[in-house]
Amino acid sequence: MKPYDTERTKKEEVQAMFDRIAPTYDVLNHTLSANIDRLWRRRVVRCAAAGAPRRILDLATGTGDLALALARA
Incomplete structure (x- = not known):
């Protein structure tokens, strides 16, 4: 049973939800x-x-604000 009423997969539904918000x-x-x-x-x-890292991993980045700020710096 699907908790939503479309022909899309759960992955597609979740992606659409995040696209909306x-x-x-x-x-x-x-x-x-x-x-x-x-x-x-x-x-x-x-x-x-200050640590001059070569790479940074932003886990659970959400909308990417932190990752974008780090990339700009």
Whole structure:
């Protein structure tokens, strides 16, 4: 039994769900955290840059804000 009513697979349903919420997720995260998420992200980037790593793995990257900030740095 499928918990949804389409012909798509579970993987396709989950991907579609994330595609729908992604555009507003970051705004909601910034609002609910009073922009503290931006503060800790900058702090993580500074700490990572101090170690001069060649590679960084962002597990559970979500929308990729941290990975993108690290790549830019």
